[in-house]
Amino acid sequence: MQDDGIPALRGWSEAELDAAFAAVAREVETSARALTSADEKEEFRLRWLGRKQGRLKAISDAWLKAAPAEAKKPLGQRFNTLKALIEARLEASSAATSMSVPDSETIDITLPGRRRRLGAEHPLIRTQHEIVRIFQRMGYSVGVGPEVETDYYNFESLNFPPGHPARDTQDTLVVAGQERKPLRERLLMRTHTSPVQIRTMEQQPPPVRIVIPGKVHRNDAADATHSPIFHQVEGLCVDVGITFADLKGTLDHAMKELFGSSVRTRFFPSFFPFTEPSADVQISCPFCGGAGCRKCKHSGWIELLGCGMVDPAVFGFVQQKQPGYDPQKISGFAFGMGVDRIAMMKYGIGEIGLLYSGDLRFLEQFA
């Protein structure tokens, strides 16, 4: 500890006392400037407030000893102020230095975090929810139906008459032992979600707005883009005055919600036994904006769904249970889209089989 000696005190007037104390206060401030470590702080404390060798005590002892009686009170007040200043500086530095910790406690923050990983929702379920939510916002309720259907609901009531060539387009997996039943009662794996249209209308008079997600099966050989198991979302809207223009507007809106507002749609005549007029819908390629890229096979367009106005014959079948579906009074549209195809497109999945493999290396990417 340095010995700076006792500062000079010229006299006992207020002005002379103020000047002398100001000089000491400056000394305090100077020495308090660099109090960072605990050691420096302790040194400062001992220097100024130490019981035996503290500078404050030394100065006050010296000055008070020399002071005349009438000067002792103003001197004492000024020493109190000075002590408060020293303590304040000490406290302030203390507040700063108490936050400091030994270097030995420093860790490598670049090491990986210990993650409690969330599971990943399946991309098909995720896509299916996304599609369903779009239609829910447009007033559609959600419906479901059995995966094992009767021939009647899967085919006949959808205007696929027995023995009709249109049935050839949907190779069907059938439940064993059905041969003795009448054709319409025979059980099969539904080839599309469309039977739920009929089931819904049979239970509910018009108007109907329903969206139907579900798993479907076909007796198809598997390849990169085909699986005997796949998922569809079906939609149905029936009311007085529903038109083909409404169908176009609805799907155009839905595709914009699903793929972005710059996506355009175009409609092509197609054929489905249960709709007439029937259409295939293409969207402008959301990846290249229509300029042509690998994903759209350089055409600028991607075919995404099938749709059409509900065929009056379908209403005819429904009318057997719900007379309100009079095709002369009401009309409606239906549409269906492949969830797998949309998910594959959205996420760049090259092999449909990955969706049904349970391969975690694939699934975890959707977390």
Place this chain on the structure above:
Amino acid sequence: MKILSSWIREFVPGITITDRQLADDLTLRGIAVDGVFDLGAHGSLFEMDITTNRVDAMNHYGIAREAATIYGLALKPLDASLPPAKATAKPFSVRIEEPKLCGRFTARLLRNVKIGPSTGIVAERFRLLEQKAIANAVDATNYVTLAMGHPTHAFDLDKLEGGIVIRRARKGEKLKTLDGVERTLDPDDLVVADEKKALGLAGVIGGWDTMITPETKNILVEAAWFDPATVRRSSKRHLVHTDASHRFERGADFNAPPVANALVSRIILEAGGAVEGELVDVVIPEADARTAKRASIGFRVSEVERILGPTEDGAGISAATAVDILRRLGCGVEDAARTETTATQRQDLDPSRASLGEPPQKSAPSGQAVTLPSWRLDLEREIDLIEEIARVYGYNRFRNTLPPFAGTVVELPWAEKESTVRRTLLALGFNEAISSTFCAAQDAAIFAREPDSAVAIGNPLSEEAGMLRPSLVPGMLEMLVLNLSRDVDDAALFEMGTTFSGNPENGYARVEERPTLAIGATGHAFGGGDVEFSDMKGAMEELLSRFAARSLYFDRFPAASGLMPAWLHPGRSARAAVDGGTVAWFGQLHPAEAERRKLKQTVWLGEVWLDRLYKQELRQPAVRELSRFQAVRRDFSVLLPERVTYAAAAGAVEALAIPEMQSYAAKEVLRGGKQIPEGQYSLLLGVVFQSNERTLREEEVQEWSRQVVGALETLGGKLRA
């Protein structure tokens, strides 16, 4: 199907646009051109994808007709003229014995023909279309099919014994067909025969014995019209799908046979020979009336507006536009009445409507009667005409509108439950997977909830997919095995899906579908050490406590009891019961099953019967009062005999019914080691006492502690020092 643009242009000379534009215009009208390939001087090759309802467009003339319709251009008539025939004393005999199955049959005799390779335009077009050339007479029939779509057949006339008879096959009758297969026919098959034998399966495939050979001198050319359903049944029965059967079963043009016959004859005669006698053309009037001469249908322009809605230009489809389109399509359109018609009058004009029971309407808009072209058997109803108008007008010329809606949106009753289950499992670290709906018979037997309840598929994709899955567990196992085989050693998966059951005894009269959940985990799936029973139980507890059951407990039964499955490790599995009923079982896969699947790593599985769980309501949060007073914690370290389970110890403590006992928990369980005698285990039970009304007094806590110790001692427990 392949189409040459040059051939289209020959039929519609007025086309001036490019092939690519033609392809686009056809595609937008539903005659889809999937690919356009440049053939240089020969124009383009179109790869077509024609929908099954448009058999009329599955040939060059049909597509040319579409182009003519779209552009309003003239279509060149087919040239069916032939050189003058040599007269015969009496016409060749053709007898239709089944007028319901064969509506028309034409036969023409060609004498002194020369069989050889095709030349000229036939050879050139075959080459461009990659169609295999055989010999001129055979090629002629194929060429005519490509040209105008109607299938024909050429017989070696000298192999025929007597005239042509179209009859049903005799039971067990044999026919060797052109593909070299000897077939046994069925009385439901229609055959083209001579007086002695069957010559061919009508509309499907010709016979071997009467086929054209290099030695053929005289030919009978057949062009006919067969009942679509009959052709389809024969084709399916004999598993022979030919270009001819494809066309006949979709409905051929009733007026086409004489033209097709003439076109085939013309081509054959180019190499030599002469026509003998006039064309024999047997027409069944009933069939004619059902097809080419079928009744006109009623058509109202107001329906066009009602079904199709507004057009882009806002004008809508005018009556003039609608009628123009119909006429271009080959329809005849006549006003049904000059003034407003009544419903009765309209029904007179339109018997198909009358049969639908259309209610009479006052001042109905004046309708039109539309006669239909013979080549469009798919047009039967007013809606078919509306579709044609929309199609030819252009789908994309209609406005995009959104229909108003005033109904309500209904959620499925279990939607929220399903989403809660999924959310909980995802938060617990299980990844969602979807596996096959099918499984092998062996797995079905092992994993079915009830014995012999699995449902078989009649035409399975493979032997391993012979059954509808009765459980999601086999699929889950397969997915875990796949991950392990790909060096993914840590896996936690779940699948939510349908499981199926039925009764094979009654021929699967009904198939029951139940929503089910499977979970599976192996390795260090949750980050820490190896997955253990407690991880699975913890997941089950977390999941099941989302539901507001009155009681939830876990227990274990031997598989023989029927309450637990045999595929679980008997000592490391449990059943979860909610309100007394089984909702789940889970545990380690039975070592024998693991061995069978060559699993080297312990696999944990669980199955939750969502159909039962969904009967419970979701738990609604209900806040309990929080105590303002200090809690007192006491730990009890006891040695318990092994036979006393934790549940028994906890039950004894619970039975004290001390209201201030807030909670208790096993803080540590130790087995083995020097400190713990054989046959016993050490349990550190932490108990928390707390009151909502007051600070607890030391004496009270001491008294309760004595009671807790006493309860454990009655079970044979000893307080450890």
